[in-house]
Amino acid sequence: MAKVKGAIKVDVEKCKGCSLCVVVCPSKVIALAKEVNGKGYNYAYMANPEECTGCTNCAMVCPDSVIDVYRVKAQVGA
Amino acid sequence: MADINEIIKEENLVYSKSKILTDNIMSYCPGCTHGVVHKLVAEVIEEMNIQEKTIGVCPVGCSVLAYKFLNIDIQQASHGRAPAVATAVARLKPDKYVFTYQGDGDLASIGTGEIIHACNRGENIVVIFINNGIYGMTGGQMAPTSLIGMPTSTSPYGRDAKLAGNPLKITELIAQLPGTTFVTRQAAHTPAAVRKCKKAILKAFENVGNKKGTSFIEVVSTCSSGWKLSPVKSNEWMVEHMLPFYQLGDLKDE
Amino acid sequence: MADYRLMKGNEVIAEAAIRYGCDGYFGYPITPQSEIMETLMVRKPWEETGMVVLQAESEIAAINMVYGGAACGKKVMTSSSSPGISLKQEGISYIAGAELPCVIVNVVRGGPGLGTIQPGQSDYFQAVKGGGHGDYRLIVIAPASVQEMNDFVGLGFDLAFKYRNPVMILSDGVIGQMMEKVQLGEFKPRWTDEEIIKMNGSWATTGKTSDRERNIITSLELDSSRQEKFNHKLIEKYKTISEKEVRFEKIACDDAEYLFIAYGSSSRICQKAIEIAREKGIKVGLLRPITLFPFPTKQIQAMLKQVKGILTVEMSAGQMIEDVRLAVEGKVPVEHFGRLGGMIPSPNEAVQALEDQIIKGK
Structure with missing residues (x-):
């Protein structure tokens, strides 16, 4: 049985911490960092990476196009 | 589990920034719908492979700076006049995909004449109309599309129809004009809405290729700075207040 | 073979535009x-x-269409008359600010406001000193004949593209409406x-190709x-x-002791007036900007x-005279004679004004 695994990469310096990705993530993967970037924004990051399925919801609603989404099909038990 | 570094590899990339977007940091406020719609326009241009054939016209308003973010030839236009500018471009360069990108103050107030007449002539262009019910760039003043009761800096006690008239559903007016072929109202606040909105933009650009006349896409949008709400709360407010009045869906598709 | 016609000044603008390979005209009646x-349209x-x-x-809308067309590197133009040119001023400022080439024809009528439909020259300040907002200049050329209505369309486009600057042909209702013999130009193909x-x-938005940055x-x-x-x-x-x-043009200036300065129909x-004055023994010439x-x-x-004195003759309350006075720097008397509101000065009135204001006034 194949399980879909995903991950996101956030362009931290361009993220404005708007949270729109946080609320659309069906797996509650994303949170805003306690740290801030160069512009003073609490940027988005994968707080819960194991749950990411690479569904692209976060990237799709990101107004600043700062999220790249990756996805693999991992074999369970392999 | 697979190591994250095992997943984040070029061959596993399923979504990334469009190549039609520049590397400039967008000047829009956090959560602004402009960014999403810019992205969708860029993705459509990239997927249709029409970078060489696209000319954008972006008038005064927050998106007057769109030329910094879209990697295509762009003309910045004066307030409200983009449809006139685009008319000439489309007529003088009929092989190009010409679009305007206008806000509600621009399109539905100062530029009402230009948009009505360009649509009525059926200019072969795409019109993208960002409706967030407020003037963003100048600091949150009342727009022609501000809702009744909506507080803005020039309607601080809420828009009063007796004083300021009613919110203008200009898209409904536009749909009546024989020159338009596709008139739709979209949003971009959820992944599903974004997908639908992109489909509409794609169809509109394809219509230009097929010389079908004017395609008009309203995107009901947020302005968290103007509305004085967080981006997430703005989306909620939009769903609760804007969408019942500005109902989503196609008004015309010929 | 030379192509001579008897035509109205306004008609010639249209014909000259077609023959000069103009790409687009956008107007409003x-x-x-x-x-x-x-x-x-005919x-x-x-x-x-x-x-x-x-x-x-x-x-x-028309001037913004010109903006869009010019931004594509095309030869585009518009025309109007005074109140309409006022409406175009924002667009003209944008065109100047974006350094776009175009030709704008103003067939001037008397103002202010709706004014009259009869000829005037009261838009000199607007054309020459700005009109729209910001620090910019138009190149302003003033035809004085139907022939020049023809010739200045081509000249206007040449200057507009040479300097990437809007050019105004500042005509007036007399030149626009009168019929004269005109030699039309050869047909030039439009640019491909x-x-x-x-x-x-x-610089033009012709579509971003991979070999250049976006325009x-x-x-x-x-x-x-x-x-x-x-x-x-x-x-x-x-x-x-x-x-x-x-x-500029100089007429009868070699022995002139007095000078008219006037443009366009004036x-x-x-x-x-020079003929009449010279019959009276007044040696007067004309410098026509x-x-x-x-x-x-x-x-x-x-x-x-x-020269001992200068009379400017304008169909205005005295606008170009300010530039003449700036040039003269008080070295000789400079006076203005004008008719207003669509009234056209007669040659006799101009001579009378020269005698009264310059010769006797001295």
Whole structure:
């Protein structure tokens, strides 16, 4: 049985911490960092990476196009 | 589990920034719908492979700076006049995909004449109309599309129809004009809405290729700075207040 | 073979545009220049050369169509008369600010406001000193005959593209409405897209190809230091134009002791006035500025060695006279004679004014 695994990469310096990705993530993967970037924004990051399925919801609603989404099909038990 | 570094590899990339977007940091406020719609326009241009054939016209308003973010030839236009500018471009360069990108103050107030007449002539262009019910760039003043009761800096006690008239559903007016072929109202606040909105933009650009006349896409949008709400709360407010009045869906598709 | 016709000034503007390979005309009806668009619509140049002609919904739309067309590197123009030109001013400022080439014809009528539909020259300040907002200049050329209505369309486009600057043909209701013999120009083909890319591809929005950066047409610069730099660049351009593009005509100036300075239809009246004055023994000549910006300041100064006084004749309350006085710097008396509200001065009135205000006044 194949399980879909995903991950996101956030362009931290361009993220404005708007949270729109946080609320659309069906797996509650994303949170805003306690740290801030160069512009003073609490940027988005994968707080819960194991749950990411690479569904692209976060990237799709990101107004600043700062999220790249990756996805693999991992074999369970392999 | 697979190591994250095992997943984040070029061959596993399923979504990334469009190549039609520049590397400039967008000047829009956090959560602004402009960014999403810019992205969708860029993705459509990239997927249709029409970078060489696209000319954008972006008038005064927050998106007057769109030329910094879209990697295509762009003309910045004066307030409200983009449809006139685009008319000439489309007529003088009929092989190009010409679009305007206008806000509600621009399109539905100062530029009402230009948009009505360009649509009525059926200019072969795409019109993208960002409706967030407020003037963003100048600091949150009342727009022609501000809702009744909506507080803005020039309607601080809420828009009063007796004083300021009613919110203008200009898209409904536009749909009546024989020159338009596709008139739709979209949003971009959820992944599903974004997908639908992109489909509409794609169809509109394809219509230009097929010389079908004017395609008009309203995107009901947020302005968290103007509305004085967080981006997430703005989306909620939009769903609760804007969408019942500005109902989503196609008004015309010929 | 030379192609001579008897034509109205306004009609000639249309014909000259077609023959000069104009790509687009965008207008809105207003008296006394509506024959320009009417002639184009009868001629249907889109069938002949592919030229686009469109009646816009307003003067504002028309000038913004010109902006869009010019931004594509195309030869585009508009025409109007005074109140309509006022409506175009925002667009003209944007065109100047974005450094776009175009030709704008103003067949002037008397104002202010709706004023009259009869001829005037009361838009000199608006044309020469700005009109719209911001530090910019138009190149302003003033035809005095139907022939020049023809010739200045081509000259206007040449100057507009040479300097990437809007050019105004400042005509008036007399020149626009009168019929004269005119020698029309040869037909020039419109530029092909390849030619436009070759000539204007460095700046025009012709579609971003992989071999160049995107072209952006804008007059916006939020960084003040960069905006100031751009303003200085414009000033340099206007300086070059002032040095290289002054055009004027001198009539009966060799022995002149007095001088009329007049442009457009007033200069024609002055030619007759010279005949009348010379019969009376008054040695008067005419200096006719053809370009109003750049203004023939040095050419006027060169006349100061020989003339004792200058009368400007304008169909206005006295507008060009300010530039004449700036040139003369008080060295000789400079007075104004004008008729207003659509009234046209007669040659006799001009001579009388010369005698009363300059010769006797001295």
